[in-house]
Amino acid sequence: IPESGHKxxxxxxxxxxxxxxxxxxxxxxxxxxxxxxPPVVSIKCSHTKDQKEIQEEDNRLYQRIRHQNKPVxxxxxxxxxxxxxxxxxxxxxxxxxGSSSIMWEKSTETLGYSLAQVKSVRQWxxxxxxxxxxxxxxxxxxxxxxxISCHLRLTWLPGHPLRVKHFCAPxxxxxxxxxxxxxxxxxxxxxxxxxxx
Amino acid sequence: MRLPVLLAxxxxxxxxxxTFFGHQVLRVVPQxxxxxxxxxELQDLEHLQLDFWLAPxxxxxxxxxxxxxxxxxxxxxxxxxxGVPYSIMIEDVQALLDEEQAQMLRSSRQLPLNTDTFxxxxxxxxxxxxxxxxxxxxxxxxxxxxxxxxxSTENRPxxxxxxxxxxxxxxxxxxxxxxxxxxxxxxxxxxxxxxKIVQDHANNEGVASILETMDIFLEIITNPDGFAxxxxxxxxxxxxxxxxxxxxxxxxxxxxNWDAGFGEAGASxxxxxxxxxxxxxxxxxxxxxxxxxxxxxxxxxxxxxxxxYSQLLLYPYGYTTTPVxxxxxxxxxxxxxxxxxxxxxxxxxxxxxxxxxxxRASGGTIDWTYNQGIKYSFTFELRxxxxxxxxxxxxxxxxxxxxxxxxxxxxxxxxxxxxY
Numbered sequence: 001i002p003e004s005g006h007k008x009x010x011x012x013x014x015x016x017x018x019x020x021x022x023x024x025x026x027x028x029x030x031x032x033x034x035x036x037x038p039p040v041v042s043i044k045c046s047h048t049k050d051q052k053e054i055q056e057e058d059n060r061l062y063q064r065i066r067h068q069n070k071p072v073x074x075x076x077x078x079x080x081x082x083x084x085x086x087x088x089x090x091x092x093x094x095x096x097x098g099s100s101s102i103m104w105e106k107s108t109e110t111l112g113y114s115l116a117q118v119k120s121v122r123q124w125x126x127x128x129x130x131x132x133x134x135x136x137x138x139x140x141x142x143x144x145x146x147x148i149s150c151h152l153r154l155t156w157l158p159g160h161p162l163r164v165k166h167f168c169a170p171x172x173x174x175x176x177x178x179x180x181x182x183x184x185x186x187x188x189x190x191x192x193x194x195x196x197x
Numbered sequence: 198m199r200l201p202v203l204l205a206x207x208x209x210x211x212x213x214x215x216t217f218f219g220h221q222v223l224r225v226v227p228q229x230x231x232x233x234x235x236x237x238e239l240q241d242l243e244h245l246q247l248d249f250w251l252a253p254x255x256x257x258x259x260x261x262x263x264x265x266x267x268x269x270x271x272x273x274x275x276x277x278x279x280g281v282p283y284s285i286m287i288e289d290v291q292a293l294l295d296e297e298q299a300q301m302l303r304s305s306r307q308l309p310l311n312t313d314t315f316x317x318x319x320x321x322x323x324x325x326x327x328x329x330x331x332x333x334x335x336x337x338x339x340x341x342x343x344x345x346x347x348x349s350t351e352n353r354p355x356x357x358x359x360x361x362x363x364x365x366x367x368x369x370x371x372x373x374x375x376x377x378x379x380x381x382x383x384x385x386x387x388x389x390x391x392x393k394i395v396q397d398h399a400n401n402e403g404v405a406s407i408l409e410t411m412d413i414f415l416e417i418i419t420n421p422d423g424f425a426x427x428x429x430x431x432x433x434x435x436x437x438x439x440x441x442x443x444x445x446x447x448x449x450x451x452x453x454n455w456d457a458g459f460g461e462a463g464a465s466x467x468x469x470x471x472x473x474x475x476x477x478x479x480x481x482x483x484x485x486x487x488x489x490x491x492x493x494x495x496x497x498x499x500x501x502x503x504x505x506y507s508q509l510l511l512y513p514y515g516y517t518t519t520p521v522x523x524x525x526x527x528x529x530x531x532x533x534x535x536x537x538x539x540x541x542x543x544x545x546x547x548x549x550x551x552x553x554x555x556x557r558a559s560g561g562t563i564d565w566t567y568n569q570g571i572k573y574s575f576t577f578e579l580r581x582x583x584x585x586x587x588x589x590x591x592x593x594x595x596x597x598x599x600x601x602x603x604x605x606x607x608x609x610x611x612x613x614x615x616x617y
Contacts, residue, residue, distance in 0.1 A: 081319075
């Protein structure tokens with residue numbers, strides 16, 4: 001749009017990250033203004049699951065995490081062979097949700113991300129009912145092909161938005177717009193529903 | 198050693214419901230009747246939930262006890278109060294089980310005795326794949342031979358398998374996998390392709406008809422230094438392992454090092470980046486050896502370079518928006534190939550030229566091969582679309598290889614039927 005920026009019209013389907021089941025369709029417009037600033041997004045999605053189902057799944061996920069005898073610590077999820085220990089699936093699922101908030105903030109019109117691997121996770125036991133985790137996640141950046149290391153701190157309780165703080169290591173690139181400390185907490189539309197896997 | 202057997206039994210239990218976090222295995226070797234008695238007293242305390250791996254048998258004979266975490270303090274106090282020395286054989290049973298489990302997953306990688314017992318559903322090391330190649334050649338000397346087309350930066354051999362039923366310098370198809378070392382499903386698929394070609398030939402089906410008039414060249418580990426690095430140091434390493442003067446950073450992107458739009462937009466001049474094109478075209482021996490091979494062979498008709506991930510079938514160009522003269526034909530072949538691929542498991546692929554389908558990339562393999570006159574130049578990006586990305590679960594190797602093979606056959610057959 002001359003003088004204004006670039007506007008994208010998107011129609012896409014979504015699927016459950018864990019099972020691959022269809023999770024609804026979305027219609028969205030994304031406007032990247034001419035001057036550098038976050039894009040303007042409007043989005044509307046259809047849902048295949050109702051609130052009750054989502055709540056039940058969240059609770060089941062929560063129980064699996066609370067059920068561990070000791071605080072979770074682990075490395076390399078998935079491992080080199082693409083394997084995820086079943087006991088660690090809930091922890092991975094939360095990392096996926098938390099990473100999506102990092103990717104939401106970092107993506108631009110020309111830079112996209114994928115979660116390549118959870119390098120490490122450490123659980124913090126809290127006095128209240130919230131679950132809390134410290135992650136190091138590796139993001140795969142396109143088209144640069146770089147692997148970006150980010151520290152992610154996440155707290156969650158079913159029925160509450162995921163609270164996320166993150167810091168991504170700056171890239172050692174000449175001519176890069178020196179990325180400094182980035183942190184933010186997110187309560188985007190996905191987070192508001194809680195983890196939906 | 199009895200331990201592995203017992204551990205295996207525990208693993209069987211562990212995979213059901215029980216876990217053994219913090220459990221320890223203690224060993225007592227009673228030297229007196231008093232010591233023996235102290236341990237036997239423990240056997241009666243049911244609430245401790247002790248599991249005697251080696252029950253008390255007599256003096257001087259070891260007693261091994263698996264002690265659940267909640268009982269540890271009580272048991273140790275009892276032994277210490279009774280003056281009974283003990284040692285901790287296993288500090289954390291669960292940790293050992295996890296390691297065992299991981300090992301069992303890896304155990305399918307013992308060196309196989311023939312290519313029929315080779316595990317195609319697992320990821321392998323360089324040594325295992327080299328061993329596979331030698332086995333394949335030994336089992337099929339009239340069809341398969343192994344060529345060394347050069348050496349990598351770290352002096353590893355660059356091996357290409359040649360599949361030929363005879364003739365002299367027949368028109369040929371080239372397939373390479375693993376040029377980017379972290380894309381493990383590609384090398385794994387390459388191994389499967391090699392076996393598949395041999396099987397088809399033996400059963401006189403599939404590509405057997407192609408082999409009547411054409412040769413197939415398959416380079417499975419196109420970037421062996423990078424591949425070794427992904428096994429030992431960094432699973433997500435992409436580039437070669439070369440060091441060029443003037444930088445502390447290692448490696449050149451082998452898919453930006455070819456002489457097609459070299460150094461133009463779509464590659465990086467910074468040695469510390471993943472798309473560094475290198476100091477000059479073909480600076481990388483891994484690339485140069487293929488260039489030399491292609492030029493001296495002179496009769497390659499189709500060239501397919503395989504990557505992951507994204508589920509795409511791409512044709513040139515990446516370095517310019519100018520469409521290739523054969524755009525329409527390549528597009529039609531792509532459509533057919535992708536349809537064949539999807540027919541097996543429903544896997545969705547997109548296709549098109551590199552620059553219109555993904556992004557501008559210069560110095561790429563198939564841009565160079567196309568400009569050399571190899572019309573049927575294609576690149577695949579295999580499974581998946583980002584959920585596992587480079588870390589594709591091993592159980593997806595077989596379906597990925599199988600579906601990709603159907604697309605490859607479409608391309609190979611088209612080349613055979615449209616020789617130029």
